[in-house]
Amino acid sequence: MGICRETLRYNFQFVILTLAVRIWIPSERRRIIDALGLKPGDRVLDHCSGLGGNLRPICDAVSPGGHVTAMDLSPEMVRAATRLVRRRRLPVTVEQGDALQLPYPDASFDAVVHTGAINQFGDRRQQAMDEILRVTRDNGVIAIMDESMAPERVETRFGKFLIKQNPMFLDPIPTELVPPGVEAKVERVMAGLFFNIVFRRPARTA
Ligand SMILES: C[S@@+](CC[C@H](N)C(=O)[O-])C[C@H]1O[C@@H](n2cnc3c(N)ncnc32)[C@H](O)[C@@H]1O
Structure with missing residues (x-):
């Protein structure tokens, strides 16, 4: 009986995880990317692109005529x-x-989308952001998303489980990366588990 309950629980967790990876996460990614205001023809950098989970929705947003660069x-x-x-x-x-040293000239992209690595950069986060700012054109869109759990989630069973797997869920939202004086949209996304910061690159001064 014990084995049976364990098997059921394992199967249930497997189904939930599969649904999350195959359906929920892709649909959340699409929702977040659709809200960035990318346009057909835009040149977009998917920064630290990993397996490429952002690529389909970014391509859909910039087609026809756009081009996407995936870099990892x-x-x-x-x-x-x-x-x-x-x-x-x-x-x-x-x-x-x-x-930390992007292989692109200044102002190469209309938008830079980053999901999932900025927290890992630790005290080199600002260096990574300076590089993103360098390769983004004036008034281009910059979107940064990574772990940061909403306070009300931290003490829940699910929250504690995730923090045990990855303590970066406890990282605060790094709003200090937004250039001074720039208005940014800062929100928690993906069921309050991640932050999303979106802003437009300020114009370069002569
Ligand atoms: C958690 S994955 C996120 C991947 C993808 N953006 C996503 O949302 O699924 C983090 C990625 O950052 C990449 N990465 C880590 N440090 C990097 C660096 N200094 N420059 C470029 N990519 C880096 C890793 O190789 C990994 O693919």
């Missing part, structure tokens, strides 16, 4: 994203690059 440090991630792009025939260039 890890050769394995670059290979995985390249496979995805080929399979789905997406207008994406996948490249290896370091977020």
Whole structure:
């Protein structure tokens, strides 16, 4: 009987996880990316692109005529994203690059989308943000999303479980990365587990 209950619980957790990964997370990503105001023809950098989960919704937003660059440090991630792009025939260039020293000229992109790595950069977060600001054109869109759990979630069973797996869920929202005087939309997304900061790059001074 004990084994049976364990098996049921395991199966239930597996189903929930599968639904989250296959349906909920992609639909949340799309909702968040759709709200960025990207336009057909835009050049967008998917910064630290990983497996490429953002690529389909970004491509949909900038088509026709847009172009997406996916950049990641890890050769394995670059290979995985390249496979995805080929399979789905997406207008994406996948490249290896370091977020702390981006291999692009100034003002190369109309928008930079970052999900999921800024917390890992620790005391090099500002360096990563300075590089994002450098490659974004004046008035271009910058969107940064990563873990930061809403206070009311922290003490829940689910919250404690996630924090045990990844203590960065306790990181505060890094609003200090927004340039001084710039108005940013700051919100918690994905059921209050992540932050999302969106702002427009201020114009360069001569
Ligand atoms: C948690 S994954 C997020 C991937 C993807 N953006 C997503 O939302 O699914 C973090 C990614 O950041 C990449 N990464 C970490 N440090 C990096 C760096 N210095 N430059 C570029 N990519 C980096 C990792 O290789 C990994 O693919």
